[in-house]
Amino acid sequence: MNNSQFYKGSLSLIILKLLEENKRMYGYEITQRVKDQTNGELTINEGALYPALHKLEADGLLTASIEQAGNRPRKYYALTEKGQHETANKLAELTDFVKHMQLLLNPKLSLG
Amino acid sequence: MNNSQFYKGSLSLIILKLLEENKRMYGYEITQRVKDQTNGELTINEGALYPALHKLEADGLLTASIEQAGNRPRKYYALTEKGQHETANKLAELTDFVKHMQLLLNPKLSLG
DNA sequence: TTTTGATGCATCAATTATTGAGGCATATAT
DNA sequence: ATATATGCCTCAATAATTGATGCATCAAAA
Numbered sequence: 001m002n003n004s005q006f007y008k009g010s011l012s013l014i015i016l017k018l019l020e021e022n023k024r025m026y027g028y029e030i031t032q033r034v035k036d037q038t039n040g041e042l043t044i045n046e047g048a049l050y051p052a053l054h055k056l057e058a059d060g061l062l063t064a065s066i067e068q069a070g071n072r073p074r075k076y077y078a079l080t081e082k083g084q085h086e087t088a089n090k091l092a093e094l095t096d097f098v099k100h101m102q103l104l105l106n107p108k109l110s111l112g
Numbered sequence: 113m114n115n116s117q118f119y120k121g122s123l124s125l126i127i128l129k130l131l132e133e134n135k136r137m138y139g140y141e142i143t144q145r146v147k148d149q150t151n152g153e154l155t156i157n158e159g160a161l162y163p164a165l166h167k168l169e170a171d172g173l174l175t176a177s178i179e180q181a182g183n184r185p186r187k188y189y190a191l192t193e194k195g196q197h198e199t200a201n202k203l204a205e206l207t208d209f210v211k212h213m214q215l216l217l218n219p220k221l222s223l224g
Numbered sequence: 225t226t227t228t229g230a231t232g233c234a235t236c237a238a239t240t241a242t243t244g245a246g247g248c249a250t251a252t253a254t
Numbered sequence: 255a256t257a258t259a260t261g262c263c264t265c266a267a268t269a270a271t272t273g274a275t276g277c278a279t280c281a282a283a284a
Contacts, residue, residue: 003241005124008241008270009117017217029263034169037219038212048242050263055241072250073259091217097118098210100150105129105203107149113271120241120270140232160271162234167270184232184279 001044011052012042015093016061016087019079025054026074053077061086113156123156123164124208128173128199131191138186139165165189173198 001007011029018033019025025033027049043079061083066075079087113119126175130142137145137151139161168174173195178187 002208004151004205004209005121005270006206007121009120010209010213011241012117014213021219026261028259032260034216038215042212043206045243046261046263047244047246047265051241054263069261070251073134074261075172082277092115094118094175094213095120096114096153097116100120100154101122101206103150104126104146104154107133117241123270138232140230144231157272158232158234159236159273160276163251163270166234181232182280186232 001043001046001048007042010094011048013087014044015052015071016055016079016083016090019062019077019108020087024076024078026076028074056083058107086095113160114154119154120129122206123160124168125199125202126156127161127168127189128191128202130188130200131174132196136190137186138188140186158190168195 001011011103014034015030018030022033027046030047031044034042035068053064057064057077059082062077063080064075064077066073068074113123126146127142130138130145134145139158143156143158143161146154165174165176168188169176173192174189175192176187176189178185180186
């Protein structure tokens with residue numbers, strides 16, 4: 001994803017959030033969207049993406065349906081209701097994370 | 113650290129940054145400082161902390177010196193010069209992470 | 225006075241996500 | 255013909271963390 005450690009644990013939220021905005025997407029499309037929306041700075045690893053998608057599906061947060069595009073199969077994913085709730089939860093967790101990091105890294109601000 | 117995934121990978125920056133501000137701290141002191149500065153919301157796990165401290169020391173980012181407090185030993189850690197550079201690097205990485213997450217999670221803002 | 229809670233260090237097996245590599249196939253452009 | 259883009263996937267190895275456990279000192283409460 002990046003050589004930085006901070007992205008670890010964030011892939012599932014990225015997937016969930018993109019699906020919240022786009023209704024249905026397939027894996028390769030997700031990789032391109034991430035690259036586009038970060039000006040090419042963030043590239044998600046397919047070796048991480050596909051297992052993550054499979055886990056989200058197994059956990060009941062996504063549903064999958066295969067369609068043919070010409071002769072090539074595409075596996076479209078969509079959020080379930082449970083997935084929508086989890087998206088909100090993870091977004092709140094990210095907000096808390098950022099808040100806590102600010103408290104720890106900018107102690108002067110937390111005292112003002 | 114928290115039941116959220118987002119803290120994974122952030123422990124070393126927390127340690128480095130606290131040491132940048134406090135010159136020298138010992139492990140238990142770090143756990144208390146984190147708890148205090150996050151209003152008790154973030155508790156760092158000792159099973160993660162001590163291995164992390166040992167790794168930072170092994171990587172040459174910290175030096176350690178044991179002192180006696182009464183009859184109890186304390187292992188004080190301090191930043192090396194290499195550690196100072198790494199602190200700045202990791203801080204920049206966190207900034208980039210937040211920037212990229214904003215680009216991905218708030219696409220409307222990135223278009224405005 | 226003994227027991228609890230705080231202080232202070234540490235290790236260890238198990239879990240988990242990710243990396244980096246590789247594999248397979250179709251379509252398009254050179 | 256050949257490279258590049260599209261599109262899915264698996265797998266061994268790496269790495270950080272969890273949660274449990276262990277040991278010891280010290281102060282305060284019961």
